[in-house]
Amino acid sequence: MSVAVSRRIVVVTAVHAPSAAFLPEAHASLCEQALPAGWEWRWLIQEDGRGDAVRPHVPDDDRISFRQGRAGGPGVARTMALARAEGEYVKVLDADDRLTPGALARDLAALEADARLGWATSRALDLLPDGSTVGFPGDPAHGPVERGAVLDFWKANDFRAQVHPATLFVRHGLLSALGGWMALPASEDTGLLLALNAVSRGWFSAPVGLLYRKWAGQVTGQQAHVDTAERAARAAVVEARARALGALGWGFGLGEDA
Known part of the structure; x- marks a missing residue:
């Protein structure tokens, strides 16, 4: 990885036709970000499927890479986008969300500041239609968020994490x-969050x-998302992965004082 690419934040966004119209707002929020000298961002937009409805909403910006692929859900789209990710860090940004200045x-x-931290999250606010x-x-x-803390909270609070996976910032490796x-x-982002926390400490920013x-039109607002049987199955798979990773004894950033 070149010096220039190593000082890059790769922002990954999965998008489908219903949310495409929000892409310009997400882009505006990226353009408001001020980074330290020498750092830059690149935005990888991956359509979950192939069609003609998304591309017209993709902003004209040399820092943006847009691709399409076989439909498989947002987790598949984001993971496929990693094939062209070049940068030390990866930031999640859903197509219909907006970063705040300084995020x-x-x-x-x-x-x-701490090489032992594997990921970071921040406070999120619901943005209502009005x-x-x-x-x-x-x-x-x-x-800091200690290893295992997210799983413990999630398990005790009806499968709801105390930090929002849509705010995730993570080391690419x-x-x-x-x-x-x-x-x-669904819950593919929560599953990743719990897996990350099983093997590494994280960080929560209060701002x-x-x-x-x-x-x-958001996916998490549809009836299928709260189907009792599916939700239980998703939770079981997410928990099993996190516990299996924790049981391996391997951890990112572990040292004598970790």
């Missing part, structure tokens, strides 16, 4: 070692880093 710089600062925002209850304290996102119809759009 990338805060994530970067946390991991650059433009107002609503916070999530139970955000953790600003600072660690993400690749874990195989990217899980092959699930708001993401506006998580709530709208009628």
Whole structure:
């Protein structure tokens, strides 16, 4: 990896036709990001499927790479985008969400300051259709998130993590070692988050880093997403993976004082 590419944040976005119209807003939020000298971002947009509805909404920016592929869900689309990812860090940005100013710089600062941290997350607010925002209850304290803490909280709170997987910022090598996102119809991002936390400490930034759009067409708002049997099956697979990784005894960034 060249020096220039190593100082790059790769932003990965899965998109399908219903959410494509929000891409310009996501792009605007990226353009507002100020990074330390020598650092840059590149945006990899991967359509979940092949059609003509998404491409017209992709902004004209040399920092953007757009590809299409066989439909398989957002986890598959993001993982396929990693084939062209060149950079030390990977940041998730859903097509219908917006970063807040300073979000990338805060994530970067946390991991650059401590080589033992594998990933970072931040506070998120729901962005409602009328433009107002609503916070999530139970955000953790600003600072490190210890190994296993996310799984414990998720298990005790009806499969809801205390940090939002849509805010994930992760070391590229660690993400690749874990195989990217899980092959699930949903909860693929939670599955990755729990796997990361099974093998590494993370970081939570208390300042708001993401506006998580709530709208009628989002995948997580559909009835299939809350189907009882499917939800239980997804949770079982996610938990089994995290516990298996934890039992292996391997960990990222472990040392004498870790």
